[in-house]
Every structure is written in C-alpha cells, then in structure tokens.
Amino acid sequence: MPRQTPAASAKKSRARAKKPALPRTEPVRSWSTLFGSNATGAHGAAPEPSPFGFGGVAGVATDSVRRGVELGYRVLDDYMRQGASAAGAFAKPTPVGIPSTADLPKMTERMMQYTSDFTSLWFDAMRIVSGHNAGRPAADARTAGSSSEGPATSDHRSRWVLEVRSERPAEIIVTLDEPVTGELVVEPLRASSGKKTIADVAVRPSAEPEGPLRVRVHVPPKLPPGRYTGVVVDAESRQPKGRLTVTLR
Amino acid sequence: MSAELPIRVAIVGGGCAGLATAFELSRPIHRGKYAVTVYQMGFRLGGKGASGRGAADRIEEHGLHLWMGFYENAFRLMRECYAELGRDPQKCRIADWTDAFVPDHLCGVMDHSPTGRWSPWTVHLPPMPGLPGDPDAEPVRWTVADYLQRSVTLVRTLLETIRTGVEGRATGSPSAPSGPIGAAPGELSRMMERLMGYGGLAGFGGLIQGLQVLDEVARALPRFPRDAILRFHGVLADAARAEIERMTSKDDGLRRLWEVAELVLATIRGIIRDGLVADPRGFSAIDHLDCREWLRQNGASERAVQSAFLRALYDLAFAYEDGDVGRPGIAAGQAVRGAVRAFFTYRGAFFWKMQSGMGDVVFAPLYEVLVRRGVGFEFFHRLENVGLGSSEAGERPHVETLAFEVQAKTRQGEPYRPLVDVRGLPCWPAEPDWAQLVGGAGMKREDRQFESHWDTRNVGKKTLTVGRDFDLVVLAVGVGAVPFVCRELVESDPRWKEMVAKVKSVPTQALQLWLRKDIADLGWKAGSINISGYVEPFDTWADMPQLIREESFPTPVKAVAYFCSVLRDGSAAEMREPDYPARRQAEVRGNAIRFLKQDLRLLWPNIVDPRGRFRWDLLAGPTARVPKNADEGRIDSQYMRANVEPSDRYCLSLPGSLAARISPLDQTYDNLTVAGDWTDCGFNEGCVEAAVMSGRLAAHAVSLYPPLDQIVGFDHP
C-alpha cells in the first residue's frame, strides 16, 4: 500500500538536519595523473629515458601539473575524510555492512597507510607525466630529531644542512629524484588527517655542484603528531622535483 | 528502523534521477534512516521517459528510448530492482531484467553520398564480454591513455578492412606485419624517422606499419616528445589521405570507413596535441569547443566532419541549439567521452531495447519496489517555488519551504494508485484514473492537463516547511522547469543564474507508426534496425517489432516504427501563449504528414503506391473504425508528440556550457541537492545513464552512500 507524506508521522519540530560534509565533490578525471598506471605504459613497463634526449610528454601544461597537484591533494583529503567518517560511523549504531568497532584501529591504520602509499604513487605519477624517470632510485635523505642541524648523505649529494625547529621529535624525509641546482619551492606540507599544515619550509640547493642541500622546517607550536607531506617544485619550470615529509611524534 | 527520528527527504520529480535517489536512500542498509517522499506533478512517474497505455493498450512514449551497453549505473539499478521485485515468471511476462531489456546489435546511419544519394549504412556491433551492470570486483579506472591506444588499434582495423575491400578488386600488395612490434623506444623513434622518409608510408603496407609504430608509441606515450609524435601523426595522416581517398571515393562502403578512420585519426591527434593523457580535467579540458570544430583543428577533413557517422552523433544527442538544425553544437570533451564510452566500454550489446513501454519496464517496477520499501508518493503535486530561509551567521543557506499546487485529491484521502494491469503486467496509463479523484468526472470533462505547464488549474495549495514537513530536498525536475520553480534561487545565486542561462534545453518531436506490413514488405531489407542521421523532421528511426505482442490492436499489426528528432524552439513570447502546446502539436502533425509523404519512401520504398503516393491505408489504428477516406486524416490514428513542456525539454551539452552545471555534490545549500541529466554528474549528456548517475550522486550527498567509486563512470576522463 503506498504510503503518504511522512510529515504527519514526524511532526514534532527538531534541530534542522543538514547534509553531511562530503569527502570530495568532483570526479577524478585522470587516474594516470594520480597513479601513473598508464603513464608507465599499458604493459606496466617502467619508463626508459627518452630516445629524443628529453623526457616525458613534452608540453604538459604547467597549470595542468598544478591542477594535478591540487587534485592529488583533494583525493588525499578524500581518503583521509573517509577514514574520519568511517571512524564517526563507529560511534553510531552499526548499520549493516559497516565493520564492527573492533576493526576501528586496524581500519584507521589502513587509512593512514593508504594515504602515505597514495602520496608516493601519486608523486611518482607526477614525475612520470612531467617527464622524470620513475624507474631510477630516488634520492632519500632521512633524519630524525627534535631540532638538528648537520650533514646527511644521499646518492646525489654528500652534504645536507638541516634546520629543524620543532617541539616534537620529527622525522624528516626529503626525496629528490635527480640532482637539482635551481631554486625550489616547497608546497605547504599537509597533514594526513585534519587540515593543519606546515608552511614554513624550504629546500635550497647550493649553487656549487658539490655544495650542501639546505632544508629548513619550522614546525608551528602545538601542531598535533602526524605525517605532513608537501611537494618540492622547481621554482621556474613548476615541475615537481621531489617531496618532503615530516613525521611528528 | 533506527531509534533516532528519520531524516525526511523530499524528492521533487519522479524521473530516472529522482527515482534513483529514492532507490538509494531507501536501501535496507540505511535501516530507515531516511523517510523519503517523492512529489510528482500529475499522475505518472518517468518524466522524459514516461509512457502510457492508450487505446488498444498501445504504448505512447515521449520519444524513442534506447539503452546503451555502457549504462552501468542504470542497468545496475534495474537489475537490483527486478531482483528485489521477485516477479513470478508464470504470472508476469516481464519478470526479470532480461525479459525487460534485450540486446540489439544492429545499428546504422543514413549516409548521404557525394553523388547526392541517401543510403543506409548498417553495422553489426559484436557482443562484448559481460553484461551492463555486472558487479565488478574492482572499480574500473578508465584512462585517456588507454582510449588513445584503442583508437590507434581501431584505425588500424579500419584500414585493414579498407585494404581488404580495395585489394579484393585490385592486385594485392604485400601484407603488413600484424601484432605488436615489440621494439624498444629508441628503435621505435628510428622507425618513425624512417617511415617519415620518402615513400616509407606509401601503400597500405606502409600505412599499417606506420600505425603499428603509432600504436606502440601510444602505449608508452610519456617516453616520446609530443612534437615528434605529432609530426609523425601528421605525415601518416597525410599519406593515408593521399592513398585512400582516391580509392574510396567511388565506393560508398569504403568511403564511410575512411571517414570514420579520419575522425579517429583526428581524435588521436587532438588527444596528443592537447595533452589530454595527463590533463587532470580529462576530456573536459576541451569542453569549450564544439566537437566538429575540435576535429577540424586536428586535421579532419570537411567531408569527415559532415559524415553520416558524426551527424548521427549530433542527432542522437538532439545537439542543435534552439532546435535549429543549422546550429549544431556539442561540447567536444563530452562528445568524445560519450563516444569512447559507447564504443569501447559497452558490455553485452551496443544497444539494448526495452520489451515494453519505458514506463512499464522501468518506472512501474521502480514504483512497486519503492512503495514496498516505504517510500511515499504524492502525485498531483506541482512544485511552484523553492523558498529560501534566512541563515544564521556562519551558516550555509538552506531551503525553508516548498510551495506546491495540489492538482487533484483522491477520494477519502487514500494514496493514489497509479498503475493499470495489462494482461498481467503493471503499466502506466496514458491518462489519470479519474475515478480515484475527487470531482474526477468533471475534471475529465474539463480536459485537465496535469502534466502541462500551461494548465494551472488546481484544487488547493500546500506549503511544506523545513523542520516541520521535511529536512532535506532533492530537486529532480527537468532543467527546463528550474527557472519556473526556483525563481528565488536563480535571482539570489549568481551560479544558478548562470546555470539557467547557459545550460540550455530544446523541445523534441516524436512519431509512432503502426503498420499493416512488416518492414521487409515495405522494402527495408537490412533487418531490424535503429538508424540515425536521416533528414529532419525525423532524423532517427527505430524498428520496434517486439512491442506488437504488448498491444491489443483489433487488426493485425506487422510493424511498429518510432521516429524522433529535435523540434525548432519557440520564442519566449510564443511560449507564454496558452495555446502554445496545441500549436506545436499541430506543427508536429504537419511535420509527420510531410515526412510520410516525402521522405519515408527512401527508407521504405513500398510505402508509396506505383504513382508515388503515400499509402495511408497501411497505417493501423487502435480502433476497428477505419476512416473511409484513405488520406492523410489517418495520421490521427497514429501517435505524435511535441515535447514542449519545460521539464520535458531535452538538456543540451553545448560547448562552453558544461562548466556552468551544478553538481549534485555541490555544498552551497545545507539541505538542498540537485539531481537530473542536467547536473554536473560526471557524464554530462542527456541520457538515462546521466540521470541515474546524478540520482546516485544526490543520494551520496545526503547519506554518503553509495561511495563515489561505486558510481561507475563518475571518475572518468
């Protein structure tokens, strides 16, 4: 029997219900930009250096790279909010299909893992579309400490100068996929959960070939623990050159 | 039912989009969290897809509706619906979704050859693995790179076919190697250089080898600089043009293949030139351009852009601004997206044909399932205005009221029961069941038109207020109705103002014929078909013999033919006249007579007598009464329709307009979401699939379910 308007059954007035906040509001139109699956060739082969002497899809518009970056962040946010909303769901009665409370820590952990995996994948894709070699091992500089300054080793450089100001112990990972000499810009590092950022960051290569790479990270006070990631971009070409990750404990 | 009070969702408009939202929000997984009510003007659901049973149970549609094999969301919805419905096949002839939709592999276009001759070009599109709506283990991630590669393969296949055609008559040239070359990038680039050298691409062998190289390059695009690929592509396309045009110009079949190959070659060039593989906007990056313009920019010849194939693409999307066939327009990105989805991602069959009226096959089952789930239906409720409330500081704006005209009331206030039984199948009637309505007999005498914008007679007003009567609103009316029902929104919100100005719609016209001879006897020899690209006023025809058994004509019917086309738009002043719908209806009648007398003979040579006069006696009417005069008055025994109601107007995808669409996921209003084929729903072209996607997105906006990656094709280049 058809039912009529529910108004009568729920006449009593109450706080106005609102639509929930959404994880994302736009389609992801380019997985290749995000994951690099097809950018690496349909057979999944790792890209090789360009036979023409310069790499990648020549002419990938700078702004499309930037949009790719933005989009990447939006999807990252999406993953993170999915985690948050899944967590929120546990506080309510369990509807069919949503895992039980016991799974919560595992799920949150997976979400975080997802996020960090995803950042790497996406970053690799960005390098591919912008013509960098994803097949080559990345140059990682890792250091940990609450406040440190000193050298670190890497494939490309023998010396690092790290300037870290942080209330909490911080692990810093700088990944550059090739030697860089020009001016670099670091996008604000975004938290893997919540909206906090670390904006006061810089990576400065030295003018001399063997000179030290200077990395500065100033973590604002009271920033919650977590993983904060940002892209390192060539200031002139706006091509991504690497990423900087700070993990606060 | 959860312990909390349910969230009351008012869905205004019961077309594909509104009903898809209702289906999602009433899923058992929500455990009654949403109390859904659908408000619908008039007596039936379905909107642009609504149909009704008229005299002799004949099916009267708004227009021809075909479902395509890539309608993953729409098929999923219907498959779930039928499964839940659980009809007994012994008692109901359309019990399962496979009874409702049947694969149709033959389609065609009417080709106008350079010699001025019209001829049908029919194509059998092979069945593809799987069925539309099959649940996949993993969400599919389509990429432009993948489409690019498939396009190159398609050109190769087309050229191979042309070669077979040409060499079947001429002396054969040596066959080119087939299969992947498996060369390393360095080797490939040397091959490109060599082929570009003098004579390298000469002959079919050279061309096909060139395409093989292009194929390999497309698989590993980022390793090659764009300019080099474009140069190679240009030389290849020029060589192909020089080689093939000469050979195919006298053979219509081969010429058509070459035209398609040219269009695909231009698409390949455009994808590379515009950097679409890596553009985060996907194909939307070229939505500011008209499809033909974009193809021209990428080297397609004028003949190819005016080809039957491309004309059919425009016809199927009614893509003519203001209904003026002299002003074709469809956003290039969406057109390419539509084409690649249609050709490269269909499952089962390219087209699927409904085995009864769309109302009976789609909207009656949905209605029944939704009623079972407790969804409320308020028929005879015409929305007049969406009223905005005043927001507190920091709050997003919201909808405060929904003002309706109540067009009719049922006796004893019982819910209106809208369906009729046609030999065991629940169907929608072509007119309301007056007997259920208070004063129904009088309303019938007065000829109340509940679905007409121009008939505003009503029995009262009803205003729903937020918090008291509803919480959230899903606005699912057709785009043409938005300016009338959302005046406040349009006036106060620049985005809505821009949306109604840019997202334009057009009227359409439809004609259904019932014939005493089958199509073979009428002279059509190519088999049961859906064909487009023919002349106005009815550029598209579909043979619908499967419907004969659904209807109860007093005299045997041997063929049912549906025709459809865009209709020239009226001026704003014309549209304000109360007799506007009647005038347009008369115009369509005139168009139909002219079409039958002048144009139909090209499709069906035997529809005219030896003196070339249309044989009106071949039309079968739903009543035994046959008019004595065997003249054009018989047209009135057939069904014609001018779709001029604002909400029934077909939504266009004009170049430069798609960015103005509003997404069901838009967060501007905290209790309003939109649904409909006019929204920014990932597939921005008026069709059932877009409507269902938008409906699912609206459900996501309300409940976060379904997850976005389950809305197939939303995340698509």
Ligand SMILES: Cc1cc2nc3c(=O)[nH]c(=O)nc-3n(C[C@H](O)[C@H](O)[C@H](O)COP(=O)(O)OP(=O)(O)OC[C@H]3O[C@@H](n4cnc5c(N)ncnc54)[C@H](O)[C@@H]3O)c2cc1C
């Ligand atoms: C002639 C024609 C042929 C077509 N052929 C095909 C085809 O072959 N394949 C395909 O996929 N698509 C086809 N389409 C497109 C397809 O029909 C639409 O995309 C789809 O039906 C749109 O669904 P919707 O829910 O967005 O809108 P609609 O179907 O327009 O639904 C809107 C609903 O809102 C109701 N409504 C409007 N105003 C009010 C009001 N003021 N108060 C209350 N209710 C209101 C309407 O009555 C209707 O029920 C065709 C369209 C036309 C016009």
